Amino acid sequence: MKLSDQYILSLDQGTTSSRAIIFNQKGEVISLAQKEFKQIYPKRGWVEHNPNEIWATQVSVAAEAIAEGGLTGLDIAGIGITNQRETTIVWETETGRPVYNAIVWQDRRTSKYCDQLKKKYSKVIRDKTGLIIDAYFSASKINWILDNVEGAREKAEKGKLKFGTVDSWLIWKLTRGKVHVTDVSNASRTMLFNIHKLKWDKNLLEIFDIPKAMLPEVKSSSEVYANTATTLFASKIPIAGIAGDQQAALFGQLCLKKGMAKNTYGTGCFIVMNTGNKPVESKNKLLTTIAWKIGDEVNYALEGSVFIGGAAIQWLRDGLGILKKAKHTERIAKEVEDNGGIVFVPALAGLGAPYWDQYARGTILGITRGTKKGHIVRATLEAIAFQSYDVLKAMEADTKRPTQELRVDGGASANNLLMQIQSDISSTKVVRPNTMETTALGAAYLAGLAVGYWDSLDDIKEIWTEEREFTPNTSSKSQKSAYRLWKKGIKRSFSWEEE
Numbered sequence: 001m002k003l004s005d006q007y008i009l010s011l012d013q014g015t016t017s018s019r020a021i022i023f024n025q026k027g028e029v030i031s032l033a034q035k036e037f038k039q040i041y042p043k044r045g046w047v048e049h050n051p052n053e054i055w056a057t058q059v060s061v062a063a064e065a066i067a068e069g070g071l072t073g074l075d076i077a078g079i080g081i082t083n084q085r086e087t088t089i090v091w092e093t094e095t096g097r098p099v100y101n102a103i104v105w106q107d108r109r110t111s112k113y114c115d116q117l118k119k120k121y122s123k124v125i126r127d128k129t130g131l132i133i134d135a136y137f138s139a140s141k142i143n144w145i146l147d148n149v150e151g152a153r154e155k156a157e158k159g160k161l162k163f164g165t166v167d168s169w170l171i172w173k174l175t176r177g178k179v180h181v182t183d184v185s186n187a188s189r190t191m192l193f194n195i196h197k198l199k200w201d202k203n204l205l206e207i208f209d210i211p212k213a214m215l216p217e218v219k220s221s222s223e224v225y226a227n228t229a230t231t232l233f234a235s236k237i238p239i240a241g242i243a244g245d246q247q248a249a250l251f252g253q254l255c256l257k258k259g260m261a262k263n264t265y266g267t268g269c270f271i272v273m274n275t276g277n278k279p280v281e282s283k284n285k286l287l288t289t290i291a292w293k294i295g296d297e298v299n300y301a302l303e304g305s306v307f308i309g310g311a312a313i314q315w316l317r318d319g320l321g322i323l324k325k326a327k328h329t330e331r332i333a334k335e336v337e338d339n340g341g342i343v344f345v346p347a348l349a350g351l352g353a354p355y356w357d358q359y360a361r362g363t364i365l366g367i368t369r370g371t372k373k374g375h376i377v378r379a380t381l382e383a384i385a386f387q388s389y390d391v392l393k394a395m396e397a398d399t400k401r402p403t404q405e406l407r408v409d410g411g412a413s414a415n416n417l418l419m420q421i422q423s424d425i426s427s428t429k430v431v432r433p434n435t436m437e438t439t440a441l442g443a444a445y446l447a448g449l450a451v452g453y454w455d456s457l458d459d460i461k462e463i464w465t466e467e468r469e470f471t472p473n474t475s476s477k478s479q480k481s482a483y484r485l486w487k488k489g490i491k492r493s494f495s496w497e498e499e
């Protein structure tokens with residue numbers, strides 16, 4: 001079959017759902033299937049997923065998307081994988097059985113352990129990995145599993161256990177236990193990977209007390225890693241692209257040049273800027289990370305991860321019950337002229353970049369008898385935009401140049417008022433593309449480039465088109481004063497939870 005008659009299957013394994021999307025050569029969505037899975041909260045601050053459920057939902061949506069598209073495995077030229085990052089799975093080499101649930105990136109159980117490491121190792125870890133010590137990353141989670149699951153450390157030392165982020169786990173399952181790999185973008189989020197030497201780091205493995213034999217082989221983001229095992233699909237399909245979901249979105253938004261940035265407004269907000277072939281060391285508490293590696297060329301990025309973005313809206317809806325649907329926020333916020341003096345700091349899971357306060361907690365300030373639902377809702381939208389702006393300012397300080405344009409995606413980027421607030425406060429053009437499936441598309445591009453479905457980056461540049469642009473309203477004084485209030489309010493949320 002001619003490649004141009006085939007399709008690329010993208011597996012997008014996210015925090016709350018597994019998705020499979022099939023694209024054609026024009027980057028159009030042919031079919032899409034999605035399944036949510038269980039969020040497990042065994043204790044306060046702990047978040048887990050069942051790795052078998054991750055696999056089962058992922059493989060079933062892949063089958064569903066192929067069937068919905070009226071296709072078979074023979075029609076698929078390659079598979080790209082993109083995934084929630086940092087989430088940690090450890091399984092037995094022999095049986096493929098996970099020894100514990102997946103510990104999710106949001107899980108805070110290792111906060112204290114991380115605090116202890118900070119005194120001695122902040123600089124060395126920063127220098128080698130580009131990361132700030134935090135429970136967010138995989139290393140402390142692997143350490144926890146080895147220390148707390150009976151017999152795990154002993155087995156790991158004998159080479160009987162494997163560790164993987166979700167991409168590695170899926171490939172292990174797709175190849176029926178034959179291939180244990182990851183790509184540089186996922187490896188760069190483990191806190192065990194030297195982003196300059198592009199190798200697992202012996203010294204870091206000692207600090208976290210993790211046997212090297214557990215780790216996957218690290219590959220580029222675009223190459224044929226393996227073929228799927230035939231029992232799963234009608235034919236062997238090359239698995240040919242891997243990237244962490246935020247890096248895949250940067251690629252899918254075609255932010256391929258130095259200085260280009262995107263913000264994904266999902267559960268959290270993830271602002272990532274391409275910094276070209278050299279890592280930029282952040283002086284403003286951002287993460288230096290690997291965007292992707294294609295051939296021998298490595299692209300680095302600066303990232304600011306905001307833990308709670310759209311999740312603040314979910315909390316208004318499900319926790320407070322003051323909304324029926326997330327999209328109603330736009331209408332309700334427009335019922336009032338401004339925030340009425342309300343600041344909502346949605347530090348519901350601590351604060352990520354650029355504050356990094358594991359013990360901050362959410363707070364709503366400035367309530368009077370005149371406070372209306374609209375004020376709280378508007379303050380929530382502002383909080384999403386202001387947290388993102390705090391990160392953008394840090395990026396501008398690190399790169400010493402203003403952000404010209406912010407490309408946006410994710411569920412909450414559908415909110416026009418939020419996008420306008422973002423543009424006003426950041427004095428930046430905010431651009432929303434026609435295709436909102438940028439994460440899955442990024443992984444599809446990486447796979448398609450590896451199997452020759454697309455010949456070069458020039459082939460895919462045509463695919464990205466703009467849906468709407470938001471330009472800064474410079475006369476928006478109320479936004480500036482709301483931001484001043486925000487800076488005052490955020491301080492009140494710091495260090496709230498007692499250790």
Ligand SMILES: Nc1ncnc2c1ncn2[C@@H]1O[C@H](COP(=O)(O)OP(=O)(O)O)[C@@H](O)[C@H]1O
Binds near residue numbers: 017310412414415
């Ligand atoms: N119109 C909207 N306005 C504001 N927030 C929205 C809107 N639509 C969706 N959201 C928020 O976006 C998030 C879902 O986006 P999505 O990209 O699917 O997230 P994720 O991939 O992290 O699960 C939810 O937290 C939801 O509250």
Ligand SMILES: O=P(O)(O)OC[C@H](O)CO
Binds near residue numbers: 013267
């Ligand atoms: O699954 P998402 O889209 O919420 O993304 C999660 C991030 O990769 C965590 O770092």
